Amino acid sequence: MSSDIADPSLAYEGAKRIEWADRTMPVLRRIRERFAAERPLDGLRVAACMHVTTETANLIRTLQAGGARVALAASNPLSTQDDTAAALAVEYGAEVYARAGIDREGYYRHIHQALEIGPDLVLDDGCDLVNILHLERTDLLDGVKGGCEETTTGVIRLHQMAREGALRFPMVAVNDTDTKHMFDNRYGTGQSTLDGIVRATNTLLAGKTIVIAGFGYCGRGLAERARGLGARVVVTEIDPVKALDAVHQGFSVMPMADAARHGDVFITVTGNREVIDGTHLAVMKDGAILANSGHFDVEIDIPALAALAVEVHRDVRPQADEYVLADGRRLVLLAEGRLVNLAAAEGHPAAVMDMSFADQALACAWLAAEHAALAPAVHEVPKEIDTEVARLKLAAMAISIDVLTPDQEDYLHSWRLGS
CATH class of the missing domain: 3.40.50.1480 (Adenosylhomocysteinase-like)
Structure with a gap:
């Protein structure tokens, strides 16, 4: 073969x-x-x-x-x-x-x-x-x-x-x-993405502001685990229901235009393109880390990042490229904007x-x-x-759960029984 x-x-x-x-x-x-x-x-x-x-x-x-x-x-x-x-x-x-x-x-x-x-x-x-x-x-x-x-x-x-x-x-x-959804997206992406970021940068996440673009199952898992590691978590969303969910879980919610000025680490998990664009990149703080865990390398506008840069230092660490802007600020792109959990780590357990x-x-x-x-x-x-x-x-896992009794089965499938 x-x-x-x-x-x-x-x-x-x-x-x-x-x-x-x-x-x-x-x-x-x-x-x-x-x-x-x-x-x-x-x-x-x-x-x-x-x-x-x-x-x-x-x-x-x-x-x-x-x-x-x-x-x-x-x-x-x-x-x-x-x-x-x-x-x-x-x-x-x-x-x-x-x-x-x-x-x-x-x-x-x-x-x-x-x-x-x-x-x-x-x-x-x-x-x-x-x-x-x-x-x-x-x-x-x-x-x-x-x-x-x-x-x-x-x-x-x-x-x-x-x-x-x-x-x-x-x-x-x-x-x-x-x-x-529960295991792959929430628990798998949540853990393996942060694993990839830490392997690529050896950064301490506790005390950092982590901006997560997207609050679907992957974004929720990331937010939970980042908070567990001591980070301040900011969520950006386009869906009002998901944004409301993030607020009630105790996360800050704001547009990316506002979050861009505050974040230390940015993670995209939306499935859409240019979620972080040139206007966002232009106002980020020195040393901001950019990572993507969406499937394709389009969520961070890499051409816009390259256009803003006057120098690019490849592989300052494995899977980390440093883009130097005209005013001396440095933005660090991980895994060329591709899936950071698989490119910089081993993916899901x-x-x-x-x-x-x-x-x-x-x-x-x-x-x-x-x-x-x-x-x-x-x-x-x-x-x-x-x-x-x-x-x-x-x-x-040697875990047992309850099963319905025949009477319970009948009750769930009947409309004749009242209160």
Whole structure:
């Protein structure tokens, strides 16, 4: 099988790290055992565009256990772990197209190479693979039964495609499950983003003013954890309901135009572009740190930052570039404006991705069985899948919960009983 990886000799080290991650992914491990017995994906070809990490590797192993042939391209050049890519290709028999730090041209070439598998199912992080299928590889569309999207950014793009009547096959919004929102977005992004910032800068967050753009699940997790580390937290929002929620959780809320003057650290998690623009950058204090945890590198206006700078000092620390403005102020951009939690750290802990990838695996099996009855639209993950993942996680943690009695079940499904 073909692959394009940086160094096959890294496979042994990669396999050790994949197995280490697997220790804290008990839900996915149980699903892998079930898939090996039931083979719900037998004979199917899966093309995936995802972050090439140890956790993703265990999802790929699960799909393979279910009978699938898998081709994987990286969804971000800075998040690729070359040893993981090598292990997947050499030790586990996947087709892998991923090299850390590859340029834009190589990034898209790898997606095209993964699509050469002629996919029955697709997995996407950010909708780039699905986008290419619809714009450049329309010859493959008739063979695609469906797919899964794991990011907020990707789901936004898919909904727009569906509204315009452009989407040609059913896509499951794995991003929107409760287990994904609660753990991946809130706990995973919350912890791993701050981990990336600390690794890249070795800054003390206690006492700092941290400005968080966006108060969705990711922003909430970030705000909670930043406050827990002793930071003063400012939230910027466009949604009045989310802004009201932030206020009642005790966070300061203001427009970015005001927050820009006060922040020590800025973190964007909105899924939109130019959330921090040139007017904001122009008034920031000396030494302000700029980080993004949205999927694409458009949330911070990097061209505007470059235009303001008279000097740029690359890699003043790993994954930290210093932009010197005309008046001597310095702004520090982390991870080139890409996902700081994956580029400057290791992304979410495996225990978090356990549930997200369990959702993905079970959604793939569901699509394989039900695709013929599904319209080309964006579909929610069936509630029973989300519930099963949560139940398996609780079981792995040796936690029991109550169950309804027959009388309670009858009461909830009856309208005849009064007060």
